[in-house]
Amino acid sequence: MNFEQRSESKASLADRIPPGQTLTTGFPVLHYGDVPYYRDMSKWNLRIFGLVEEEVTLSYNEFMSLPRQEYKNDIHCVTTWSKLDNVWEGVAVSTVMERVKLKPEARYVMLHAEQGWTTNLPIEDFTRETSFFGIKHGGELLTPEHGYPVRMVVPHLYFWKSAKWLRGIEFMEKDKPGFWERNGYHMYGDPWQSQRYDFD
Template identity: 55%
Template sequence: MTKFLEELRRRIPVPEDRLPPGQVVTIKWPVLHYGDVPRVDTGTWTFEVSGLVDRPFTLTYDELLQLPRKSVQCDIHCVTRWSRFENVFEGVPVQLLLQRGGVQPEAKFCLVSAEQGFTTNLPLSDLDRPDNLVALKWSGEWLTPEHGWPARLLVPHLYFWKSAKWVRGLMLLDADVPGFWEQNGYHMHGDPWKEERYGGRGLSQHDINKLRNLSKKNV
């Protein structure tokens, strides 16, 4: 741990049972992504639920805004080792969308799609939880483009790369298909309490450094 992180940990004491191993608390919300922030036209934007569902459907942005919303207070944990406590997100419950689509018995996993072709994967058991949202607001304000506007997935119990920014759809599958970060070495699951940061293929330190550099582009 660097001297900066050690000093930060001393300044912001937290209960050990609240901070996952290897994490440091920040009061800021760092901006981390790969590539440019996409330019989104909400007039043509859509959100799709597809795959192993009885009733596939597509929502426009206005239709998404008209759906029931809820607020969720949660801690978030980034794979790059920062955590931020007591965030309040507002959005459409993922469970509502799954119920509307009608999940088929064969569905066990989800491939989440986002702008610019980015994807990430989730077991259905991790997706189908009451605190998960298609988030529209944070701390009472609309998400900024840097943090995923017009919508981002919120799956707060996993590392935050699973909460895909600029989310565009959920495809339910019967197999676990790796997304962009998982193909590049991140863990298929991403539980912060188990430090599931990187995949189990014996990553070298060079590989790990490459992943860190990728995730810190455009900070």
């Protein structure tokens, strides 16, 4: 690789890493509370509720039988690491939303995870084509530490918005803070704007 190619490569890399982030090849594990380990998947389901015409609950088998596709993205954690070229297998948000009829006043989403953990999103970010329900990463099922069996993946926002151990999707008219947002994190979390904390 000559000097010009190295310069172009560095410039391209800089375009993919937001301000204040450091590149990692690992996949750090960060979470609040205990890691849930599922032994009986008949007890797992995904509940879709709030401003919908009719609540929908998908069992584990129903969710896992939905069509899947491959996604490739970069992810950025609020704790300053970035991991590039992630390859996932997951279910498109649009696939799940085919089963849901929203009420017209629905504008925001609250993601509900195990142990009462929550995070909020504008509905446009939830339904964005790059957002999906992750089932595999790097060709392997998600580990419990990374959100098995299903985690939300919203790669254009800081990674705390990609809720692990997803169990519920609530549609709301008004925005409200989730767990980390109540504890000082930014309500939106754009890594390119360094929206880490509520005072940023």
